[in-house]
Amino acid sequence: MxxxxxxxxxxxxxxxxxxxxxxxxxxxxxxxxxxxxxxxxxxxxxxxxxxxxxxxxxxxxxxxxxxxxxxxxxxxxxxxxxxxxxxxxxxxxxxxxxxxxxxxxxxxxxxxxxxxxxxxxxxxxxxxxxxxxxxxxxxxxxxxxxxxxxxxxxxxxxxxxxxxxxxxxxxxxxxxxxxVYGPAQLETGADGAVARFARALAAGEPATLEGGGTATRDxxxxxxxxxxxxxxxxxxxxxxxxxGTGVETSARALWELMAGLAGNDPGWRVAPGRPGAPSRVCLDASRAAIHLGWRPWTRLEDGAAAVLAAARSLAATPGPAAGAHREGEPTAAAAPGAVR
Ligand SMILES: NC(=O)c1ccc[n+]([C@@H]2O[C@H](COP(=O)([O-])OP(=O)(O)OC[C@H]3O[C@@H](n4cnc5c(N)ncnc54)[C@H](O)[C@@H]3O)[C@@H](O)[C@H]2O)c1
Structure with a gap:
């Protein structure tokens, strides 16, 4: 095609x-x-x-x-x-x-x-x-x-x-x-909770949980x-x-899962929640199974472990810091949707 x-x-x-x-x-x-x-x-x-x-x-x-x-x-x-x-x-x-x-x-x-x-x-x-x-x-x-x-x-x-x-x-x-999450999110400074938590864990730093980390995502x-x-x-x-997966995971539960995978928990601090960010998201993917023959093959534990491994390997690589801002690319601060 x-x-x-x-x-x-x-x-x-x-x-x-x-x-x-x-x-x-x-x-x-x-x-x-x-x-x-x-x-x-x-x-x-x-x-x-x-x-x-x-x-x-x-x-x-x-x-x-x-x-x-x-x-x-x-x-x-x-x-x-x-x-x-x-x-x-x-x-x-x-x-x-x-x-x-x-x-x-x-x-x-x-x-x-x-x-x-x-x-x-x-x-x-x-x-x-x-x-x-x-x-x-x-x-x-x-x-x-x-x-x-x-x-x-x-x-x-x-x-x-x-x-x-x-x-x-x-x-x-x-x-x-x-x-959506995956190891390639680590390549820029911006992005979602899995990438941010992986970076924090690779650096041994605490997580920032917006609004206390109670909001859930699929x-x-x-x-x-x-x-x-x-x-x-x-x-x-x-x-x-x-x-989606039909599984609802709060940011706090995600951090606990990833800290468990990393084998260390540097703790977390609370930041104010962002206006407009939804409280909960959880999708029924039955239609995708019927009409696309699709289902989510990857468990969060396995996908998050892959992101964590990639963050550790980036942190161990000499040169620009993992997730560092590259010229011509937006910074996390510049991208209004940096945390998804
Ligand atoms: N990442 C997620 O969690 C998520 C969740 C729900 C929906 N989506 C949707 O998936 C799509 C891709 O998301 P992503 O995470 O890969 O984001 P991304 O920012 O990495 O990719 C978006 C791409 O579109 C390009 N782009 C933006 N506006 C453009 C325009 N007017 N003309 C040409 N190119 C333009 C950007 O340069 C970028 O390469 C988006 O539409 C987003 O809304 C993403």
Missing amino acids: RAVVTGGAGFIGSALVERLLAEGDAVEVVDDLSTGSLARLAGARAAGGSFRFHQLDVAEPELAVLLARRRPEVVFHLAMPTSVAAAAVAPAADARAVLVGGLAVLEACRAAGVGKVVVVTSAAGLLALRPDEAGAPLAERAADASRAPGGPARRALLDELAAFRERDGLEYTALCLGT FVFVDDVVDALARAKARGTGLLVNV
Whole structure:
């Protein structure tokens, strides 16, 4: 297949690109490098398949030109803000990136006669639970009622996907992701709780638990997410599909798990919670099992152990400190969604 991956120089996108190349697809990456980096594509370049990179914002008209020339069968759209908490602070910027960027991709796909678009969206925006709410894990239909920051804009994009399918025959699958983690998150200074805790443990430092670490997430390993994306090339058409484990883990429980794996516990300190960050996320992935033949293969213990091993090996490597800021890449402080 000919595939285009927007956001392909990011954490999840670069892993997807390697998977598609391994499956024999010809892959073009479109990425503006706002949070991604070319270094993440070293594996794809080394893979030796048919691969090209285009530095481009998806909202630019050149995207339509590119798709019309390449005529991909499938477009994976991952070029979006990684944190819905940023939507609480700057909803206009979030909606512009999600909705205007998403519509630009759909327009370009329609004009180029693309067969299918696979879009990722965020459980923290669409399927967050209140602290005392019953009914977890949540199925996809609960997304209809989301009032979480970033939720309405993401729902509007889902409506547009359905409208493009009905009017123009552009097929889609939208994958609603839990909190994705993996060793490659360590390569930049930013990011989620698993990477931060692994870095702290490798350095023998205490963790910082925002809001006391009571908020829960559905942590899902990046390779499993990539597997769901790859399956969605040919399956799950016309659906929103949850990609999570159905297991709810608080930041504090995650720290305890990882400190146990590390064999030392430097302790933790409490920081204020971030406004807009959801209290609980837990996904029912039954639809993914039925329509994609997918299930989460990686247990949190095993995935977290892999991140911890990578953090230790980075900490033991001479040169720039593990997770150090590299020129041209955002710092954790600069990225509003640094903690997911
Ligand atoms: N990581 C998670 O836990 C998580 C959870 C839920 C959903 N998601 C979604 O998955 C996608 C990828 O997340 P990630 O963790 O790999 O983030 P990432 O920041 O590593 O990747 C996003 C990539 O998109 C690029 N990009 C952003 N805006 C762009 C634009 N307008 N034009 C072209 N390129 C652009 C960035 O440079 C980056 O390479 C995002 O859409 C995010 O919302 C991620």
